Amino acid sequence: MNKEVPSGVARRSGDPIIVARDLRKRYDGIQAVDGVSFEVYPGEVFGMLGPNGAGKTTTVEMLEGMRYPDSGTALINSIDVTREPMRVKRIIGVQLQANAFFDRLTLSELLKLFGTLYGHRVVAADLLERVGLGDRGKSQFIRLSGGQKQRFSIAAALVNEPVAMFLDEPSTGLDPQARLNMWDLIKGLQADGTTVVLTTHYMEEAEELCDRVAIVDSGRIVALDTPPALVAGLLETGFRNERPTREATLEDVFINITGRALRDE
Numbered sequence: 001m002n003k004e005v006p007s008g009v010a011r012r013s014g015d016p017i018i019v020a021r022d023l024r025k026r027y028d029g030i031q032a033v034d035g036v037s038f039e040v041y042p043g044e045v046f047g048m049l050g051p052n053g054a055g056k057t058t059t060v061e062m063l064e065g066m067r068y069p070d071s072g073t074a075l076i077n078s079i080d081v082t083r084e085p086m087r088v089k090r091i092i093g094v095q096l097q098a099n100a101f102f103d104r105l106t107l108s109e110l111l112k113l114f115g116t117l118y119g120h121r122v123v124a125a126d127l128l129e130r131v132g133l134g135d136r137g138k139s140q141f142i143r144l145s146g147g148q149k150q151r152f153s154i155a156a157a158l159v160n161e162p163v164a165m166f167l168d169e170p171s172t173g174l175d176p177q178a179r180l181n182m183w184d185l186i187k188g189l190q191a192d193g194t195t196v197v198l199t200t201h202y203m204e205e206a207e208e209l210c211d212r213v214a215i216v217d218s219g220r221i222v223a224l225d226t227p228p229a230l231v232a233g234l235l236e237t238g239f240r241n242e243r244p245t246r247e248a249t250l251e252d253v254f255i256n257i258t259g260r261a262l263r264d265e
Helices: 008-014 056-064 085-089 108-120 124-130 146-157 176-191 203-209 227-236 249-256
Strands: 020-028 030-040 045-049 071-076 092-095 163-170 195-199 212-217 220-225
Touching: 020 056, 030 056, 030 071, 030 220, 045 056, 045 203, 056 195, 056 212, 092 146, 108 124, 108 146, 146 163, 176 195, 176 203, 176 212, 176 249, 195 220, 203 212, 203 220, 212 227, 220 227
Parallel strands: 045 195, 045 212, 092 163, 163 195
Antiparallel strands: 020 030, 020 071, 212 220
């Protein structure tokens, strides 16, 4: 399927792939999103951080066309999400923390089914290989481990060759090896030129993957910059970490002993 606007055009011009302008959303008297604005550029990994109930998920859902904003503008590749939600959904990929697939279909059958829905011919083997599931084409979804299900959900989100991917806490519940593999997968998406927006509660994950992060609290963006710049800004206030710094962590011990290789069943 041809993208609505070739991603190479956006890369050469430097135009943002994703634009949020003064987005607002209210539920039952509670202002869930209160004037959120930001831009995400081609090939960027952009993180949305915040405590539960901060408004980050609602913001992302408005960008995906899953919720309508009360006011403000959301654009994906210059397409107005509110006015043309179906057109936007054809050019984005969405990987959710919880997914429901037809358990008894094989992974290859599922990908081909999704391709049919998009009117797109899918080479299932290539997509599965891209997410480290090249040998699982004949496996049923119900038989996959947690990490494999997460990776397959990304393969499913890549069926339509999206210009932007939305990942919702992609490494939640994964063991250390699977988490590192997920990070490598996301870095691979970026290397291929895909723009990625991810939500996470793991600060280490945000530092490892994100070019920039927006910290959301009480429905507003309270900070937005690169992770190093945000850390430097905190240090400039006189902040000093009272916790002892360590050259290695327990996770480093675990990975060193058990290795980085996935233990998929």
